[in-house]
Amino acid sequence: MSATIxxxxxxxxxxxxxxxxxxNDTAVVKEETKKRVxxxxxxxxxxxxxxxxxxxxxxxxTIGVIVPDVxxxxxxxxxxxxxxxxxxxxxxxxxxxxxGSLQREIDLVGTMWEKQVDGIIFMSTSLKTEHIETFEExxxxxxxxxxxxxxxxxxxxxxxxxxxxxxxxxxxxxxxxSRIAFVGAQNGEGTLTAKRRAGYQEALADRSLRPIxxxxxxxxxxxxxxxxxxxxxxxxxxxxxxxxxxxxVAALHACQDVGKRVPxxxxxxxxxxxxxxxxxxxxxxxxxxxxxxxxxVAMRFLTKLLQDEPIDTYSVILPHxxxxxxxxxxxxxxxx
Amino acid sequence: MSATIxxxxxxxxxxxxxxxxxxNDTAVVKEETKKRVxxxxxxxxxxxxxxxxxxxxxxxxTIGVIVPDVxxxxxxxxxxxxxxxxxxxxxxxxxxxxxGSLQREIDLVGTMWEKQVDGIIFMSTSLKTEHIETFEExxxxxxxxxxxxxxxxxxxxxxxxxxxxxxxxxxxxxxxxSRIAFVGAQNGEGTLTAKRRAGYQEALADRSLRPIxxxxxxxxxxxxxxxxxxxxxxxxxxxxxxxxxxxxVAALHACQDVGKRVPxxxxxxxxxxxxxxxxxxxxxxxxxxxxxxxxxVAMRFLTKLLQDEPIDTYSVILPHxxxxxxxxxxxxxxxx
DNA sequence: ATGAAAGCGCTAACAA
DNA sequence: TTGTTAGCGCTTTCAT
Numbered sequence: 001m002s003a004t005i006x007x008x009x010x011x012x013x014x015x016x017x018x019x020x021x022x023x024n025d026t027a028v029v030k031e032e033t034k035k036r037v038x039x040x041x042x043x044x045x046x047x048x049x050x051x052x053x054x055x056x057x058x059x060x061x062t063i064g065v066i067v068p069d070v071x072x073x074x075x076x077x078x079x080x081x082x083x084x085x086x087x088x089x090x091x092x093x094x095x096x097x098x099x100g101s102l103q104r105e106i107d108l109v110g111t112m113w114e115k116q117v118d119g120i121i122f123m124s125t126s127l128k129t130e131h132i133e134t135f136e137e138x139x140x141x142x143x144x145x146x147x148x149x150x151x152x153x154x155x156x157x158x159x160x161x162x163x164x165x166x167x168x169x170x171x172x173x174x175x176x177x178s179r180i181a182f183v184g185a186q187n188g189e190g191t192l193t194a195k196r197r198a199g200y201q202e203a204l205a206d207r208s209l210r211p212i213x214x215x216x217x218x219x220x221x222x223x224x225x226x227x228x229x230x231x232x233x234x235x236x237x238x239x240x241x242x243x244x245x246x247x248x249v250a251a252l253h254a255c256q257d258v259g260k261r262v263p264x265x266x267x268x269x270x271x272x273x274x275x276x277x278x279x280x281x282x283x284x285x286x287x288x289x290x291x292x293x294x295x296x297v298a299m300r301f302l303t304k305l306l307q308d309e310p311i312d313t314y315s316v317i318l319p320h321x322x323x324x325x326x327x328x329x330x331x332x333x334x335x336x
Numbered sequence: 337m338s339a340t341i342x343x344x345x346x347x348x349x350x351x352x353x354x355x356x357x358x359x360n361d362t363a364v365v366k367e368e369t370k371k372r373v374x375x376x377x378x379x380x381x382x383x384x385x386x387x388x389x390x391x392x393x394x395x396x397x398t399i400g401v402i403v404p405d406v407x408x409x410x411x412x413x414x415x416x417x418x419x420x421x422x423x424x425x426x427x428x429x430x431x432x433x434x435x436g437s438l439q440r441e442i443d444l445v446g447t448m449w450e451k452q453v454d455g456i457i458f459m460s461t462s463l464k465t466e467h468i469e470t471f472e473e474x475x476x477x478x479x480x481x482x483x484x485x486x487x488x489x490x491x492x493x494x495x496x497x498x499x500x501x502x503x504x505x506x507x508x509x510x511x512x513x514s515r516i517a518f519v520g521a522q523n524g525e526g527t528l529t530a531k532r533r534a535g536y537q538e539a540l541a542d543r544s545l546r547p548i549x550x551x552x553x554x555x556x557x558x559x560x561x562x563x564x565x566x567x568x569x570x571x572x573x574x575x576x577x578x579x580x581x582x583x584x585v586a587a588l589h590a591c592q593d594v595g596k597r598v599p600x601x602x603x604x605x606x607x608x609x610x611x612x613x614x615x616x617x618x619x620x621x622x623x624x625x626x627x628x629x630x631x632x633v634a635m636r637f638l639t640k641l642l643q644d645e646p647i648d649t650y651s652v653i654l655p656h657x658x659x660x661x662x663x664x665x666x667x668x669x670x671x672x
Numbered sequence: 673a674t675g676a677a678a679g680c681g682c683t684a685a686c687a688a
Numbered sequence: 689t690t691g692t693t694a695g696c697g698c699t700t701t702c703a704t
Contacts, residue, residue, distance in 0.1 A: 002475075004681055015691045020683060030689060045473075050450045051390045052681030055696045060387060062430070062451075069416065071628075076412035080405065083433055092451065094398070095431045097419055114386045115398075115428065137381075139338075221615065249615050256617070279557065279585050279612060281592070292407075340697055351675045356699060366673060388697030391680045 003044040012040035023048060054116060063302060064112035064120040065093045068100040073246065073274055074291045075123075078146065081295025082121055089303045091118070100125060106134045113138045119302045121295075123147050126190030127154065141305040145298040148190045149315075155305065157298040157316045161192055164287045164320045165199025168241050168269045171285070171322055173207060175330050177239035177267055180204065181212035183228055183251060184243030185219045193219065193243040196271065200241055212237055216250075219243060224250035232258045238266060239328075245270040245277050248284050252327065268327040282326030290318050339380040347376035359384060390452060399638060400448035400456040401429045404436040409582070409610055410627045411459075414482065417631025418457055425639045427454070436461060442470045449474045455638045457631075459483050462526030463490065477641040481634040484526045485651075491641065493634040493652045497528055500623045500656045501535025504577050504605045507621070507658055509543060511666050513575035513603055516540065517548035519564055519587060520579030521555045529555065529579040532607065536577055548573055552586075555579060560586035568594045574602060575664075581606040581613050584620050588663065604663040618662030626654050 005023075009016040014033055021027045022037045029037075040046070054060040063086060070076050079095065086093050094115060098105045105124060112120055119141040124131070127149040135142050135154065144156035172180050182200045184193040197213070204211045214231045217223035224247040228240070232254055240255075242248035248270025255266045262268055262282055270277055273288035297316060304311055341359075345352040350369060357363045358373045365373075376382070390396040399422060406412050415431065422429050430451060434441045441460060448456055455477040460467070463485040471478050471490065480492035508516050518536045520529040533549070540547045550567045553559035560583040564576070568590055576591075578584035584606025588598055596602045598618055606613055609624035633652060640647055 006681080016682080017684085017692080018690060021690085024683085026683085028689070033690080047446060047450050049391075049452060049681050051387055051396060051452045052696090053683075054387045055385075055391050055698085056681075056683040058683095058696075070406065070419070071413040071416040076415075077407040079412075079431070080407040080433060083406070083431065087432075092430050092432070092447070094428050095415070095419065096423075096428070097416060110383060111428070114383050116385060116387045246615075253617065276612070276615060279582075280615070281589065341699095342697080352698080353675060353677095353700080354673085357674085360699085362699085364673070369673080385697050388680090389699075391682085392697075392699040394680075394699095 003046045005046070005048065007044055008037065008040045008046045011044060012036045058116075059118055060116045061090055062092050062094060062115065062117050063299075064108070064115065064117040065095045065123075066098055066105060066108050066112070066120060067095070067123045068125075069097050070095065073244075074272060074289075077291040078123075078295040081292040081297075082145075082299045083295075085296045085299035085303070089299075091299075091303075098124070102128065102130060106130060109134045109138050109140075113140065119143070119306055121145050121298050121302060122154075125192070126150070126188070141302060143298045143302045143305070146192075146294050148192075148195070150190060152315050155301060155311075155314045157294055157301060157318065159289055159318045159320045161195035162199035162202065164271075164289075164322075165196040165241065166203040167320075167322055168271075168287055169200055169203035169207075171324065171328060172239045172241070172267055172269065173203075173209075175239075175267060175328060178209055179212065179237045180209060180239045180241060181214050181231070181237040182241045182243070183214040183216055183224060183247050185217065185223075186215040187219075196241075196243055214240075216247065219247065221246050221250045225254055228254035229257055232260065240266060240268050242268065242270045245272045245274040245284065245286055248286065248327075249276055249280055252280055252282075252284065263327050263329050269322070273323055277323075277325065282329070285325045285328040286323050288321045288323050290320070293318055339382045341382070341384065343380055344373065344376045344382050347380060348372045394452075395454055396452045397426055398428050398430060398451065398453050399635075400444070400451065400453040401431045401459075402434055402441060402444050402448070402456060403431070403459045404461075405433050406431065409580075410608060413627040414459075414631040417628040417633075418481075418635045419631075421632045421635035421639070425635075427635075427639070434460070438464065438466060442466060445470045445474050445476075449476065455479070455642055457481050457634050457638060458490075461528070462486070462524070477638060479634045479638045479641070482528075482630050484528075484531070486526060488651050491637060491647075491650045493630055493637060493654065495625055495654045495656045497531035498535035498538065500607070500625075500658075501532040501577065502539040503656075503658050504607075504623055505536055505539035505543075507660065507664060508575045508577070508603055508605065509539075509545075511575075511603060511664060514545055515548065515573045516545060516575045516577060517550050517567070517573040518577045518579070519550040519552055519560060519583050521553065521559075522551040523555075532577075532579055550576075552583065555583065557582050557586045561590055564590035565593055568596065576602060576604050578604065578606045581608045581610040581620065581622055584622065584663075585612055585616055588616055588618075588620065599663050599665050605658070609659055613659075613661065618665070621661045621664040622659050624657045624659050626656070629654055 005016045123145045216227040240251045270286035273286045277284040277286045341352045345355045552563040576587045606622035609622045613620040613622045
């Protein structure tokens with residue numbers, strides 16, 4: 001298993017160039033010699049050394065994946081999408097977590113250059129100028145994934161988050177809700193939550209409804225639970241749009257805690273269609289984001305870039321879908 | 337950003353050997369020359385090419401991670417543990433999914449060899465002879481992670497699954513349960529579920545209790561739900577030990593469906609301490625498996641192997657813990 | 673303390 | 689159709 005191409009050449013009585021040719025199918029080789037080479041390869045259990053190959057060809061068949069945290073909800077599914085498509089095109093992925101730190105993201109792009117990856121799939125919250133500069137310096141094909149680039153300078157794959165929030169509000173409004181609250185952390189610009197909040201506000205303005213913003217300290221269950229619970233005690237709402245599913249579950253429990261029934265008294269819609277939403281009772285209506293597809297499409301996009309295939313658009317928008325479940329089910333009320 | 341070591345050498349007026357020395361700190365270099373070299377590096381924004389380095393040194397500072405499916409529950413956390421420790425030791429990881437297919441696992445080890453990784457962290461269900469043969473052929477340091485090797489031929493990191501099941505039964509028994517059921521898929525030998533079932537049976541035998549095995553078609557929510565529901569209609573149980581948390585949630589819902597209260601009528605214990613268990617009401621008691629630690633410890637183990645550090649034991653057992661929550665809470669019953 | 677030179681295992685002109 | 693020959697960018701003896 002550690003013979004070199006030279007050993008194979010000698011065993012088959014040809015030159016290493018010929019072996020290389022049959023290996024890469026890069027030129028026509030007489031059927032008979034090809035067979036001899038293949039036998040030699042089998043006999044010696046030869047396997048090409050990808051590192052040497054990478055040095056000589058300046059292509060490593062490896063792409064760098066920079067993600068805030070693989071272990072975050074559903075990120076792994078996205079990574080799986082990347083890996084599946086990467087495999088189809090004979091690429092491998094080097095996976096790195098940035099924890100959302102700008103400095104680390106920048107460093108990682110540098111390291112990826114050192115590793116001579118053929119391209120990068122980059123995930124973060126929102127792009128800053130430092131990112132752009134780093135990308136330009138690295139001179140590597142890069143595809144953004146589930147990451148906002150306000151000025152659309154870098155190829156990217158996304159859903160329309162604002163639109164998704166607008167759609168969710170529409171569902172609620174259609175069921176007669178008018179006191180619609182939004183729950184999410186009040187964090188920076190350009191984050192997913194910010195976009196969703198913007199869509200929510202737009203949709204409420206269109207209907208001349210008063211926005212009810214519930215600011216949870218973080219995007220996690222615990223902080224959302226207490227924020228919602230205390231808000232519910234102050235002010236009645238008939239529906240809650242949550243920035244993500246974990247918050248939606250918190251909303252459900254908060255309602256139960258203060259004696260409100262879901263969906264009879266309060267309707268709830270979450271975001272992301274994680275497994276959670278089907279393991280609660282009632283099951284929670286949520287906006288399905290195609291996590292796997294994010295990855296798969298981004299990787300496919302990157303392969304196009306790498307092979308100079310024609311590209312239709314540099315900012316791909318994936319479809320989203322409001323998955324209606326029990327938490328927004330209209331109840332047929334018995335006539336009085 | 338694409339100067340070579342040769343450019344740096346010329347810029348600093350030294351030989352490339354000297355540049356290499358300051359880069360790798362591999363020999364003493366006069367303070368002054370070192371400074372000149374570092375300036376040249378900065379001036380040219382030089383970055384060493386890791387591929388060339390790998391070819392010359394035969395070390396790539398890359399390790400292969402073979403996992404059934406990153407997107408499976410909590411696998412990502414394990415991978416995160418690997419990556420964090422890898423980073424501490426200046427390694428990067430190439431991540432691949434095998435979907436548990438033996439053929440693919442074997443192929444992947446080969447590809448990892450081609451990529452010249454310095455070592456492999458391998459995850460699967462149970463090891464077969466084909467695995468061992470492949471590992472030997474590859475001649476690479478390999479650490480098994482959360483993967484059973486009945487004959488302990490390969491270094492590994494695990495918890496004691498049988499013992500964990502025994503402990504769970506003990507908790508139930510201590511609360512007065514005697515009709516204790518186990519729910520899990522009736523799949524192959526050497527799987528996690530099989531180990532847990534074995535522990536369950538052992539613990540019941542010790543107490544002269546009759547085992548109640550509920551066989552769900554798969555390890556997922558839906559099949560477990562229907563299996564448990566129909567079993568509950570046939571036979572009363574006072575507690576359920578589930579092979580994993582998803583099944584535990586199914587058990588909870590099945591009980592609710594047939595009008596049993598948890599924990600008053602039926603107590604439930606899950607396995608894995610996933611987030612799910614805290615998002616149900618009641619919250620579910622579960623066996624905490626250190627997913628992150630599996631990865632972190634396995635990677636640390638591998639670095640020891642790679643640096644010939646002394647090893648105490650080749651099969652590391654990590655601690656588990658029964659996290660008691662509401663689903664096993666003894667209720668103080670009012671005196672009659 | 674530094675330099676010269678020989679590879680590492682492969683690809684890719686260029687010849688033949 | 690096949691072989692010869694330079695590299696790719698670095699590490700690593702071996703000299704000096």
